[in-house]
Amino acid sequence: MTRKQRRTWPWHLLTGLILVVVAVGIWYSTSLIAYEWRWNRVPQYFAYQAEEAQRAADYGRVEAIRDQGDDALVTLLGESGDAQVLSVARDSLQFSQGDDVAEGDVIGVNRHWAAGPLLWGLWTTLWISVAAGVFGLLLGLLTGLCRLSANPTLRHLSTLYVELVRGTPLLVQIFIFYFFIGTVLNLSREFAGVAALALFTGAYVGEIVRAGVQSIVRGQDEAARSLGLSAAQSMRHVILPQAFKRVLPPLAGQFISLVKDTSLVSVIAITELTKSGREAITTSFSTFEIWFCVAALYLVINLPLSQIANRLERRLAQSD
Structure with missing residues (x-):
């Protein structure tokens, strides 16, 4: 340890002590007002999983459902004979194969990460x-x-x-x-x-x-x-x-x-x-x-x- 370091280390120690005292003071102040810390609620304001509803474009029925990892590929066959393929989260699927669907029915949702309000x-x-x-x-x-x-x-x-x-x-x-x-x-x-x-x-x-x-x-x-x-x-x-x-x-x-x-x-x-x-x-x-x-x-x-x-x-x- 150099002479300069020997002279300055007590001051560095004092700085750390002051910061610890400030942190303890903040904690004690919140304890006086019975504040309950809820840090688990904060991450969603940085980023969250947004859900986007997938809807049927026409009247018809569910022709087929095929698993694709955590998602499901849903094939809808409309009254006009046109096929619509939707990819939705498997656990959000609202219909089974062979069910009838109406125009605008929510088949399921897509989930994707989106920036939260604090990031925006x-x-x-x-x-x-x-x-x-x-x-x-x-x-x-x-x-x-x-x-x-x-x-x-x-x-x-x-x-x-x-x-x-x-x-x-x-x-x-x-x-x-x-x-x-x-x-x-x-x-x-x-x-x-x-x-x-x-x-x-x-x-x-x-x-x-x-x-x-x-x-x-x-x-x-x-x-x-x-x-x-x-x-x-x-x-x-x-x-x-x-x-x-x-x-x-x-x-x-x-x-x-x-x-x-x-x-x-x-x-x-x-x-x-x-x-x-x-x-x-x-x-x-x-x-x-x-x-x-x-x-x-x-x-x-x-x-x-x-x-x-x-x-x-x-x-x-x-x-x-």
């Missing part, structure tokens, strides 16, 4: 986060450059946009965008939710970009201009690459915050991860179990994102 909510959260993040990044880059522009109109309009967005709650912005702008322009709730999140993210990204560009010494731009580069070329090839290295940590933090902010679009009836969790609770009555799973799914998204940002930051630092 996770997918919705992911694509909304990606879409809002991409548009927010582009809007923020444009806003940050406008904030530094020598043109007073661009500078004033971008400043007004940033201050309006930063000075009002995101929830209010979502309501305004969906119930006012969305109604006037006949926008879908998904479009309105992504647009509101992108506008919100763009304002903060714009300030991050502005601060990053201003952190680069003016001598860099002057040196680039003296080599014959235009202002746009200097910004693109000299200033922005250096600024990107400095703004990567706050940008990563902003996008992690965006993933969590997607929970607010549930107020306009978008079934993302948080809303899926609430709906699962109403049918399972497993409040703590579902919320712990929802929190874990958010961590599944955000922890890798944070690790990727940290690794990229280290690689960029080594390239200096």
Whole structure:
């Protein structure tokens, strides 16, 4: 054991002890309210076996039934002489060979694995986060450059946009965008939710970009201009690459915050991860179990994102 390890192991031990105390505290708190843990109800909200009814297309009779593993192949012979072959789960078969069937009768069901509400909510959260993040990044880059522009109109309009967005709650912005702008322009709730999140993210990204560009010494731009580069070329090839290295940590933090902010679009009836969790609770009555799973799914998204940002930051630092 090295000297550094000898100095730090008590602190690692203390960290583990604190986590154990927190876990015991959570368990004790639930015991005080006589909460009964029902983890066995949770898996069906991730994936479940869906049943699809197989129905007779016409009046007729069951001509033949042939076993095929756990399934049964049922041949129906209609009044017109047409044969219909259905594959159903053997234990769900409702008729026997020779029975008469009517149009629409359920012969049996097919079972297949399907994604549960929590997985669908996770997918919705992911694509909304990606879409809002991409548009927010582009809007923020444009806003940050406008904030530094020598043109007073661009500078004033971008400043007004940033201050309006930063000075009002995101929830209010979502309501305004969906119930006012969305109604006037006949926008879908998904479009309105992504647009509101992108506008919100763009304002903060714009300030991050502005601060990053201003952190680069003016001598860099002057040196680039003296080599014959235009202002746009200097910004693109000299200033922005250096600024990107400095703004990567706050940008990563902003996008992690965006993933969590997607929970607010549930107020306009978008079934993302948080809303899926609430709906699962109403049918399972497993409040703590579902919320712990929802929190874990958010961590599944955000922890890798944070690790990727940290690794990229280290690689960029080594390239200096």
